[in-house]
Amino acid sequence: MVAAWLAIARRDVTLALRRGADAILVLAFFVFASVLFPLAIGPYPAILRQIGPGVIWAMALLAALLSLDRLFQSDYENGTLDLLALTPMPVELVVLAKAASHWLTTGLPVTVIAPLIGLMFEVDGKGLAGLTAALGIGTPILSLVGSVGAALTLGARRGGVLLALLVLPLFVPALIFGAAAAEAASFGLSIVPALSVLAGLLLVSLALAPWAAAAALRQALD
Amino acid sequence: MVAAWLAIARRDVTLALRRGADAILVLAFFVFASVLFPLAIGPYPAILRQIGPGVIWAMALLAALLSLDRLFQSDYENGTLDLLALTPMPVELVVLAKAASHWLTTGLPVTVIAPLIGLMFEVDGKGLAGLTAALGIGTPILSLVGSVGAALTLGARRGGVLLALLVLPLFVPALIFGAAAAEAASFGLSIVPALSVLAGLLLVSLALAPWAAAAALRQALD
Amino acid sequence: MSQLAVSDLGCRRGGRLVFSGLRFSLEPGEALVLRGPNGSGKSTLLRCLAGLLPPASGKIAWQGNAVADDPDAHGRRLGYVGHQDGVSHDLSAAENLRFWAALDGGGWPPSDALAAFGLAEIADRPARELSQGQRRRLALARLLLTPASLWLVDEPMAGLDEAAADAFCALASRHMEAGGCLVASAHGELAIAAAQLSLADYAVADGSDAPW
Amino acid sequence: MSQLAVSDLGCRRGGRLVFSGLRFSLEPGEALVLRGPNGSGKSTLLRCLAGLLPPASGKIAWQGNAVADDPDAHGRRLGYVGHQDGVSHDLSAAENLRFWAALDGGGWPPSDALAAFGLAEIADRPARELSQGQRRRLALARLLLTPASLWLVDEPMAGLDEAAADAFCALASRHMEAGGCLVASAHGELAIAAAQLSLADYAVADGSDAPW
Amino acid sequence: MSASMSAFHRLANPTRFLRLADALLPWSAGLTVALLALGLYLGLVAAPPDYLQGDTVRIMYVHVPAAWMALFVYTTIAAASAVALVWRHALADVIAQAASPLGAGFTVVALATGSLWGKPMWGTWWVWDARLTSVLILLFLYLGHMALAHAFDDRARGARAAAILALVGFVNVPIIKFSVDWWSTLHQPASVSRLDAPAIDPLMLWPLLCMALAFMGYFVSVLLVRVKAELLEARLRTVRYRDAGAR
Amino acid sequence: MTRKRRRLVALGVGLTLLAAGAALVLNALRDTLVFFYSPTELTAAAPPNRPVRIGGLVEEGSLARDAGQATVRFRVTDLTTAMPVEFTGVLPDLFAEGQGVVVQGMLGAGGVFVASEVLAKHDETYMPAEVAEALKKSGRWRGTDE
Ligand code: HEM
Numbered sequence A, B: 001m002v003a004a005w006l007a008i009a010r011r012d013v014t015l016a017l018r019r020g021a022d023a024i025l026v027l028a029f030f031v032f033a034s035v036l037f038p039l040a041i042g043p044y045p046a047i048l049r050q051i052g053p054g055v056i057w058a059m060a061l062l063a064a065l066l067s068l069d070r071l072f073q074s075d076y077e078n079g080t081l082d083l084l085a086l087t088p089m090p091v092e093l094v095v096l097a098k099a100a101s102h103w104l105t106t107g108l109p110v111t112v113i114a115p116l117i118g119l120m121f122e123v124d125g126k127g128l129a130g131l132t133a134a135l136g137i138g139t140p141i142l143s144l145v146g147s148v149g150a151a152l153t154l155g156a157r158r159g160g161v162l163l164a165l166l167v168l169p170l171f172v173p174a175l176i177f178g179a180a181a182a183e184a185a186s187f188g189l190s191i192v193p194a195l196s197v198l199a200g201l202l203l204v205s206l207a208l209a210p211w212a213a214a215a216a217l218r219q220a221l222d
Numbered sequence C, D: 001m002s003q004l005a006v007s008d009l010g011c012r013r014g015g016r017l018v019f020s021g022l023r024f025s026l027e028p029g030e031a032l033v034l035r036g037p038n039g040s041g042k043s044t045l046l047r048c049l050a051g052l053l054p055p056a057s058g059k060i061a062w063q064g065n066a067v068a069d070d071p072d073a074h075g076r077r078l079g080y081v082g083h084q085d086g087v088s089h090d091l092s093a094a095e096n097l098r099f100w101a102a103l104d105g106g107g108w109p110p111s112d113a114l115a116a117f118g119l120a121e122i123a124d125r126p127a128r129e130l131s132q133g134q135r136r137r138l139a140l141a142r143l144l145l146t147p148a149s150l151w152l153v154d155e156p157m158a159g160l161d162e163a164a165a166d167a168f169c170a171l172a173s174r175h176m177e178a179g180g181c182l183v184a185s186a187h188g189e190l191a192i193a194a195a196q197l198s199l200a201d202y203a204v205a206d207g208s209d210a211p212w
Numbered sequence E: 001m002s003a004s005m006s007a008f009h010r011l012a013n014p015t016r017f018l019r020l021a022d023a024l025l026p027w028s029a030g031l032t033v034a035l036l037a038l039g040l041y042l043g044l045v046a047a048p049p050d051y052l053q054g055d056t057v058r059i060m061y062v063h064v065p066a067a068w069m070a071l072f073v074y075t076t077i078a079a080a081s082a083v084a085l086v087w088r089h090a091l092a093d094v095i096a097q098a099a100s101p102l103g104a105g106f107t108v109v110a111l112a113t114g115s116l117w118g119k120p121m122w123g124t125w126w127v128w129d130a131r132l133t134s135v136l137i138l139l140f141l142y143l144g145h146m147a148l149a150h151a152f153d154d155r156a157r158g159a160r161a162a163a164i165l166a167l168v169g170f171v172n173v174p175i176i177k178f179s180v181d182w183w184s185t186l187h188q189p190a191s192v193s194r195l196d197a198p199a200i201d202p203l204m205l206w207p208l209l210c211m212a213l214a215f216m217g218y219f220v221s222v223l224l225v226r227v228k229a230e231l232l233e234a235r236l237r238t239v240r241y242r243d244a245g246a247r
Numbered sequence F: 001m002t003r004k005r006r007r008l009v010a011l012g013v014g015l016t017l018l019a020a021g022a023a024l025v026l027n028a029l030r031d032t033l034v035f036f037y038s039p040t041e042l043t044a045a046a047p048p049n050r051p052v053r054i055g056g057l058v059e060e061g062s063l064a065r066d067a068g069q070a071t072v073r074f075r076v077t078d079l080t081t082a083m084p085v086e087f088t089g090v091l092p093d094l095f096a097e098g099q100g101v102v103v104q105g106m107l108g109a110g111g112v113f114v115a116s117e118v119l120a121k122h123d124e125t126y127m128p129a130e131v132a133e134a135l136k137k138s139g140r141w142r143g144t145d146e
């Protein structure tokens, strides 16, 4: 069962890397976005420093959403999802494997590259630490919650709208507490409260998301 | 010929609205990501006012990018593009129709909603006018230039990454002058120069983009 | 007690009842070919037998036990190939099969399955570069990876050349000799000794749209 | 001077030479059926004849003029249906046809084309809810929308039931009686009076990869 | 174009090119080494320090030639791409793709030396002015060009896509060149390539020109080697396939 | 329309668009993308409540250092208007009276520009020190400190 689970996760990562759509796109996205903001706002270090964590969180969100609607879509269209539903693996675990590979190809690169981008925005050391910790805990939430949205919108007539309407509000808590952690850190306050809220959110979504997404997938297969 | 052109544009808009994936999802991204900044940065009107136009432009850019990889993709995969290439309509005009419908479903909504978001950033009246005018002229550039990138990366192994890598640098001029218009407006300087540069860029991309995208599409059909 | 027994089955697709009152049963080693015009519900029936679509009415039983009671066990005894190939275009032919073998193997090794359908030479090409028929062969080769006792195959012949069609029929016959069952849909010839079932006989005049 | 004349044609796909030295010609009202195993290049040849794929060598002429000289005119005289249906899933069957008619009409009205393939009843269903064969019928119905003189059809019979197959054959015969030409690929029977061309005869042992 | 004509284009020219490359290579390589030695001597030892900048000015002897080459190589690629698209000439594709990494290298050198120079002179490593930004975009264009050319399983497709991109991206070249005149940038206006006399003392100008020629020689030599390698590799592939087919 | 005619028309339309676009861009470029504003522009505009950059020359004789402190005061001039600037920090090597400079900061109370960053702007002349001396002596100096 574990081997089979790993096979799904590995295949998804392979596909993502081979298409490149996800992992490297995220990195490219970040580098470009960080170039875009100084260009658009003007090169004023004091301001850049202040908006840095916000920009980085906004980009993490966009990166997650960017790849979400492809999470199940191509497997759905080419019939792979039918076949996955027939394997001995419970659909909940399939969802978990997909969410894990989504995180590996989006959330993880975001978290790893974030300090670098923060440096470009001249965020200070403490702020960077807070930001990275918050992203590390927060981005899996995006992948998990996002998988529910992606599953719900498969084959729906207005898939995109649904994805936006369902998923975006669910992302807000993660975003608010994630940004709060970075702010607290750069004010010299403790980041533990914000991080533990994030961790709580992560546990809750770990419990609920696979179940909800699996239910959604089953009804999408009709 | 005109009727046929309108048929393509109408079909693409219909498809986008019916899928909802493009118009409303993009709009939701745009609103949501822009709204995030006041949340993340905190209520500092002076800073918000300064970064407002820049953030809005950067988000408009990313929103355009987001929907670009679907511009030709599904038509490419289900064989519609083959058939379009065989109609009497020159491929250049097909591209133009697609870019037009892309703009109608992304650039236009973004332009319409931008003043509202600007208000949230406490951008003043003159700044809002400059921003909206610049977006109105600038977003069609994004759709046109983007269509070249979308056509070039059809069937590529790393489509998504490439698209970002190719298109974002080409977006930069529009971004710079768009943000410059808003800045000039809030300084009380004339926005006419920035707008006429944007208009010039629009004309240039109107002349070059359909040609380049059509060349790219033809070679993608092999 | 038959291996697979279907009684009084009705299926709904997109809110419309497609057929109803369908019944048949298969003994080990038997095959059934579904016939009927386009849209008569052959694919719908196959999806229903696979457990992908809940029946609107009636019952599907395996060795006397309703399959709905233990969908996992049913999944394990199944080999299903639908209209869609379930092939990832960005993976090579061999990678595609290796993935499915890792997920749920126990039958032939992937390389043998490829060879059985004459795909050994193009095993390392990305699936996006395969011809229509080559991709279909790849989908069918997946059947060999697990020791499934029930094959459900939607139009196995579509797009196959003669050699591949013969290969499939031979493999299917072998599967049945080993006690397996096969339900397949087809429009043309299918060189397999099998009972025929015409879906048109069970059509619902105008599939009502009401789910209750 | 023949209507369609192909001389010494070679085609490359994904950098590999698939066949070469191919030659045939068609007079008005004639049909040609392409035969050959999976991957032998039938679809490749059809794409090449349609002008979607530039030939690696050789020439395709229509009434003596190389089609490469005026691709637009060639596009106008073509009706092409490939493996892929070219159907937008989010549009209804009728909307799909109306779109193509608006782009390049002049033949049958869309509603007649739908009726010719027995799709009138399901004209308003989104294409995603059609069965495999119904979607294929929709793709073939597109052929009737323009007064094309050359039909290029890749495996027209795949997925069609008997009625639809007969309808297509009848329509194709009518097309040829009116002086039209048809090139189609097929694996099984095709009830159309036509010359046969075996792609296997022109295969290249192992297509070289060098662009010069 | 007749079949024999296109066969001529396909076969004869690469062959002729190989012969030409073999004849040229020793000369260009030798010239490069000689000019580089001379240029380095002149620039690092013989040339006087600047009246304002002192010895820091010596970065110029690397920065300026690299920046010039970054623009020149892109122009070359665009020209080769136009040839490749219009006349479908495979050799032009090979040249464009062989030049791309070289151009990217020059751009990186120009960016790096520029930043190194900017810290003491301007007081900052980097600013978002029009010159610097447009050069950064040039680097992205080079990267995109290389990535696109290798993104397809079919080489010919990659080559054509990259050629289209190269032509579209060419608009950036005049922007880089004239950015310092059109906008108020932190970067200085042209010292050498201007309509009136160079605003640079001959004692410093000659070493600069010498280094520029050396860079050009380096580019030509490496380009020849890379194109040659690619052509031979393609030939080898052909032979290998033919042998495999004959068996 | 024949194919050739259509191509010509397309080419004509394309070139017209291209020319019009280029004309618009080139005509409008001069006053748009500003890396910095001149003191004149800044005094003319509404006083912005945000950081900006101003650029110009360090006015000859305006440089003053507070004794014992790292704060310097000078005036930036575009030869029409001069604006007083105050800066605390490390100045770049090339910073000198008569040299070009770009200053970032906020326009403070009393019209004093409080700088957070000072960048030296370098011009395009390069020459050895002796030549510069000679030029100055002979009165043919065209440098920036005129
Ligand atoms: C990262 C920073 C820099 C970049 C990207 C950059 C880029 C360029 C480019 C692209 C050119 C060629 C322009 C042309 O051909 O017209 C150039 C030329 C030049 N740059 Fe830079 N530069 C940088 C920093 C500097 C610095 C700090 C200095 C000196 C203070 C400097 C001095 C020059 C000079 C003297 C030229 C020759 C101008 C001529 O063509 O006559 N650059 N630079």
Ligand SMILES: Nc1ncnc2c1ncn2[C@@H]1O[C@H](COP(=O)(O)OP(=O)(O)OP(=O)(O)O)[C@@H](O)[C@H]1O
Binding pocket: C128, C129, C130, C131, C132, C133, C134, C159, C161, D013, D014, D015, D018, D036, D037, D038, D039, D040, D041, D042, D043, D044, D045
């Ligand atoms: N998109 C593609 N890219 C690269 N190679 C391809 C592509 N499509 C097909 N090929 C290869 O080209 C050759 C000819 O394929 P083609 O699709 O023409 O075969 P076919 O005769 O139509 O086969 P089938 O009966 O399976 O439809 C095959 O070797 C195939 O693997």
Ligand SMILES: Nc1ncnc2c1ncn2[C@@H]1O[C@H](COP(=O)(O)OP(=O)(O)OP(=O)(O)O)[C@@H](O)[C@H]1O
Binding pocket: A222, C013, C014, C015, C018, C036, C037, C038, C039, C040, C041, C042, C043, C044, C045, D128, D129, D130, D131, D132, D133, D134, D159, D161
């Ligand atoms: N995804 C779907 N959603 C809603 N309705 C569907 C869907 N797929 C098929 N249908 C409808 O259900 C009915 C049965 O379709 P099914 O695919 O089972 O037919 P089939 O016998 O397999 O036909 P074919 O020979 O064309 O494959 C048809 O009326 C069809 O229009």
Ligand SMILES: [Mg+2]
Binding pocket: C042, C043, C044, C083, C154, D131, D132, D133
């Ligand atoms: Mg079916």
Ligand SMILES: [Mg+2]
Binding pocket: C131, C132, C133, D042, D043, D044, D083, D154
């Ligand atoms: Mg085929």
